Amino acid sequence: MTKQIAHFSLLAFAFCYLAFAYEPKPLQDYCVADPKSSVYVNGVACKNPMQTQADDFYFSGLHLMGNTTNPFGLRVTPVTVAQLPGLNTLDISMVRIDYAPWGLNPPHTHPRATEIITVLKGTLQVGFVTSYPENRLITKVLCKGDVFVFPVGLVHFQRNVRSKPAVAIGALSSQNPGAIMIGNAVFGSNPPIASEILAKAFQVDKKLVDQLKGKF
Numbered sequence: 001m002t003k004q005i006a007h008f009s010l011l012a013f014a015f016c017y018l019a020f021a022y023e024p025k026p027l028q029d030y031c032v033a034d035p036k037s038s039v040y041v042n043g044v045a046c047k048n049p050m051q052t053q054a055d056d057f058y059f060s061g062l063h064l065m066g067n068t069t070n071p072f073g074l075r076v077t078p079v080t081v082a083q084l085p086g087l088n089t090l091d092i093s094m095v096r097i098d099y100a101p102w103g104l105n106p107p108h109t110h111p112r113a114t115e116i117i118t119v120l121k122g123t124l125q126v127g128f129v130t131s132y133p134e135n136r137l138i139t140k141v142l143c144k145g146d147v148f149v150f151p152v153g154l155v156h157f158q159r160n161v162r163s164k165p166a167v168a169i170g171a172l173s174s175q176n177p178g179a180i181m182i183g184n185a186v187f188g189s190n191p192p193i194a195s196e197i198l199a200k201a202f203q204v205d206k207k208l209v210d211q212l213k214g215k216f
């Protein structure tokens with residue numbers, strides 16, 4: 001009997017663990033974000049369902065080319081809960097990514113989402129780095145119509161490898177995937193990480209660290 005109870009507790013624990021490891025299933029049709037609410041919840045508080053409208057579930061503009069005139073030759077146009085309030089609690093969002101010729105989406109990670117992209121135009125080299133086996137690079141060149149997935153949390157990048165613009169559409173498994181750009185996080189934090197720390201971490205001298213800090 002004691003053994004049975006122990007098994008049951010273990011099972012209950014396992015279920016709890018699973019339940020808390022992911023956002024819960026919706027408990028109602030939807031929860032349109034009410035950004036004006038002063039209530040703090042995990043996500044955004046819901047608008048009164050009697051007052052929701054079609055426009056709460058709608059976004060327009062992903063047909064528009066993003067402005068890629070910047071040092072990376074990149075523009076990400078997000079459609080997350082911030083742009084489309086109906087996404088609140090639904091675990092999903094989208095992006096349009098425009099790349100100038102040879103444009104780069106530099107190494108970054110989405111702490112809360114897997115990302116799946118499809119190339120609409122052009123040719124991209126994409127890649128991500130695994131944690132096991134440690135630091136293995138998985139990379140491939142994608143053409144129009146190709147689909148590639150970046151597993152949640154892993155550092156990944158895309159580069160346009162042609163002298164023409166490229167476009168991709170991405171879907172992410174969070175209403176608010178977040179993006180940590182590795183260069184910005186390490187060399188552009190506010191307040192900055194001490195140069196001695198970064199010099200030792202990257203095994204370079206402080207001058208180079210300061211130079212990198214100036215770029216982010």
Ligand SMILES: *[C@@H]1O[C@H](CO)[C@@H](O)[C@H](O)[C@H]1NC(C)=O
Nearest residue numbers: 065066067068069070071075
């Ligand atoms: C694109 O961005 C650049 C740099 O910010 C700006 O100078 C330019 O006017 C923008 N182009 C358009 C069409 O908005």
